[in-house]
Structure formats: structure tokens, C-alpha cells
Amino acid sequence: MTLPNAQTIRHMVVFDLKHPRESAAARQFLEDGRRMLTSIPTVRNFGAYDQISAKNDYAYGFSMDFASQADYDAYNDHPAHMQFVRERWETEVTRFLEIDFRLPTDPKGEDQQ
Amino acid sequence: MTLPNAQTIRHMVVFDLKHPRESAAARQFLEDGRRMLTSIPTVRNFGAYDQISAKNDYAYGFSMDFASQADYDAYNDHPAHMQFVRERWETEVTRFLEIDFRLPTDPKGEDQQ
Structure with a gap:
């Protein structure tokens, strides 16, 4: 999905692990990240x-969407x-x-399809 | 949207322009990129x-999804x-x-919500 409006923020992080690629x-780590971070109510997608x-x-990469900067801040401050x-x-x-x-700010920057 | 299956590839590029930020x-550039790249049939989202x-x-960043590596290759090779x-x-x-x-490959890496 493209981002629905000018308030939504897609937060991503690309990273390396100390573990070998494809290792258990x-x-x-990816699975635990998914489980722990999706427990935070403002995390979407x-x-x-x-x-x-x-x-x-x-x-590797994680990606998540926040409906607003306030939702992003709530994620950053969340105990999980x-x-x-x-x-x-x-x-x-x-x-x-x-x-x-x-x-x-210019809505033409986004494809509306 | 999270990626629907293990064939889909989300291609992104982050970049700087020689033009000042917020300039016309x-x-x-963003608008022309949108117009020219979305004319390629395999470009999604x-x-x-x-x-x-x-x-x-x-x-800045561009993001687009391809349903398969073949669709990604078709984009790379497309005249547009x-x-x-x-x-x-x-x-x-x-x-x-x-x-x-x-x-x-392990589907647990993806949140199914």
C-alpha cells in the first residue's frame, strides 16, 4: 500500500545481525522483533x-507504518x-x-492508483 | 500493505537531488519520476x-512493488x-x-495481520 495521507509515516530500518544469515x-530475531513490536498498539503493517x-x-529490514507523529512517538516511548x-x-x-x-506536502508526489 | 507473498519484491531508493529541498x-523531479515509472506495467504501489x-x-525516496523477479527485470529493461x-x-x-x-523463506518473518 502506498501511504494513505500526509500524516502517515513509514518507518523502516535496515540492519545486520551478529548471527549468520539464514541461521536459526x-x-x-526477526520473529521476536515481529512479536514484540506488533504488541505496540500504534504499529501498523x-x-x-x-x-x-x-x-x-x-x-534485513523491518517496516512499519504510523498514522501520525504522535503514534510514532508512542511507539518510541512504549515499554515493549x-x-x-x-x-x-x-x-x-x-x-x-x-x-x-x-x-x-504536494499531493502530486504520490501515485493515487 | 505488507508484502503478500515470498515472490513480491519491494524496491526502494533513497536519494538526494541537486535542487534545493522544497524547490519547484x-x-x-518527484512528479516526473512518478509519471514516467508508473507508465511501466509491472510497477505496483x-x-x-x-x-x-x-x-x-x-x-527523498521512491518505493514500488514487483510481483516477481521477472516483473522487476522487466522494469529494469523497460525503455521508460x-x-x-x-x-x-x-x-x-x-x-x-x-x-x-x-x-x-520462513513465513513467520511476516506479520499476517
Whole structure:
């Protein structure tokens, strides 16, 4: 889905893990991330992905949508997010890049199909 | 929307333009990109976005979905894509990073909500 309106934010992070690709530990991290982060009420359309472009070196990605900046803030401050960051992210992720997409103010920036 | 199945690929690129942010030339680039790339039949769910995370320096993003690697290849080889790259991307984009998401083989990596 394209983003429905100019308030919605798609938050993504691409990252590497200390675990080997395809390992059970890597798959468990993605699954635990999904479980813990989707427990936060403001998280919409969560996806845990393999990053497969050969043009960058990141191995995985998370994607989620927030209906507003307030919903995004509520996620950042939520105990489940803080627990995930402290217990898993900071101990298993070796590098990452965060990316946030929002529609331009000019609605022509978005395809309406 | 989360990706519907393990064949679908979400192709994204974050980038900077030589034009100032919020300028008419920047907005025109996003609009022309939308128009030219959505003319390619295999492009689904196209979005042209502002990149708003303060944790990276990219200003814009395109996102599109392909139903399969074959659809992705058809896009790469399509004359409209090659024209856009040659006439606009190579002359107006100053730096970029491509990212592709695909569901892990293990379907538990994806939230089914």
C-alpha cells in the first residue's frame, strides 16, 4: 500500500545481525522483533524482511507504518519497544540505518492508483 | 500493505537531488519520476516520498512493488526506465542507496495481520 495521507509515516530500518544469515538465531530475531513490536498498539503493517539488493550490504529490514507523529512517538516511548532495543537490538544488531517516508506536502508526489 | 507473498519484491531508493529541498525543481523531479515509472506495467504501489528521519541525510525516496523477479527485470529493461535514468536520474541525483525487501523463506518473518 502506498501511504494513505500526509500524516502517515513509514518507518523502516535496515540492519545486520551478529548471527549468520539464514541461521536459526537470525530467524528467531526477526520473529521476536515481529512479536514484540506488533504488541505496540500504534504499529501498523509490520513487516520483517530479507534485504536482497546486491547494491547495499544490509541483510534485513523491518517496516512499519504510523498514522501520525504522535503514534510514532508512542511507539518510541512504549515499554515493549524500549525492552526490545535494550535486550535484543543492542546485543544482536551490528549496524543499521533508519529511514522514514512521508508524503510530500504536494499531493502530486504520490501515485493515487 | 505488507508484502503478500515470498515472490513480491519491494524496491526502494533513497536519494538526494541537486535542487534545493522544497524547490519547484525538486517537486517536479518527484512528479516526473512518478509519471514516467508508473507508465511501466509491472510497477505496483508506486510512492514518491520525503525522507524525514534525522538519522540519515537522504532527502527523498521512491518505493514500488514487483510481483516477481521477472516483473522487476522487466522494469529494469523497460525503455521508460532507461530513459528516466539517462535523462533525469544521472543528471539530477547526487547520491542514492537502493534497498530491496522480500519476505524470508520462513513465513513467520511476516506479520499476517
